[in-house]
Each structure stands twice: as structure tokens, then as C-alpha cells.
Amino acid sequence: MWMEWTIPIQKLELSKICPGAFQHSIKPITPLEYKDGFANFKHLNILLPPLLIRDYDGTTGKLSLHLPEQSAISQKLFALQESLLLLVYQHQKTWFSDSNRTKDQIQHLFQPFVEGNSLQLYCPLQTSPSGLQEKKFFLHLWKDNSWKKLTSPGLLQKGDTIRVALRLQGISYQTNTSSGSWTGRFRVQHRIMCIYHCHSK
8 A cells, every 4th residue: 555755734834835846748747846944855745634525526527625614634735726826936937937927916826736725636436447557546535444445436425534645746837739838827736545434424
């Protein structure tokens, strides 16, 4: 099962989150790293506390988790989102030489992952691999004292409480298909690494 250095969101220090080397491609991305003293972690892995599922659509993979209003977890996630917006604002000309957007413009074109008292994640169902796909990453869920592959929508239900181990892969940018220039739109690309089911509704 997936085992890697992961920091509880409560212990996350925003000042230690650093942008990695900007990757130019059809879908440009700025990887996110975490530097703590002499330790430099190339992946930013976060463990969330138990959160209630507001909604889950197994067809689209959209997972919405409830954030208790004015809670420490809600404030930390919102502060994280704001720090990443500031990162893009401060580095935009380094990553995109023709970009000179205001902070308000940057914020307006951002696809947020924290909206009100909800955390928006992507958690697609997966089918069994075959042939050359055997090495494909599969999301696992700890439920009823065993690990299960997330292949059925019944494993996650609205009203359940879960704990998510999450990797923030980086800041992903939308570019113009013809010119290749940045449209100004961007989002935080993430991957759920595993889920711990706490209790059902």
C-alpha cells in the first residue's frame, strides 16, 4: 500500500512550500515542493483530518467535502489556496514573459479548490487493469478493516466521514491552443493517494 512522507494539514507551514522547476509543455505546470531545514521533499503530500462527504459523483469523480465553518482546518486550507495564488502572481513573468496581470485578475481566473465551506476534489472510479495497464496507479480505500480498490460508487456515500491523503502535484495552466500563450486560467492539480473511511452516515 502507498507509503510516503505525508504531513498533517494542521502541521503544514505555508512558508516552506516552494515552486519546483517550471515545466513547459502543452499543459504547463509548476510542481510544488516542501523544504523543511535540510530536508527537501519533491512531493507535497498532505493528510486531511476526518471530513464529511457533502456529495460524491462517481460518474465525474467530483468529491465535495464539508469544512466546518471558521474551523482551523478551513482557515488553513483557505490560507494555502491564497498562498498559491500569491505565488502565481509573483512569478507570472518568470513563467510567462508576456503576462502582467493584476492580483485581482489572477484570482478571478483561478479555479478554486476551497469554495465557501467546501473542499472540492477529484476522485474518479477505476476499472480493473489488463495487459499493459497493470502498472497503472489505483486508488485504494481503507474500509471495514481492509484495503479496497475504489471501483464502485457504493464504497463512498454522501454523509460518510473519510480521511484523505492528498498530493498537490502542482499549479497547472491553461494555454491557448494556437498561440501557446497562457490564457490566465489555472488550477491546483492534485491526486488523492488513498482514503481512510472513518464511519458511514
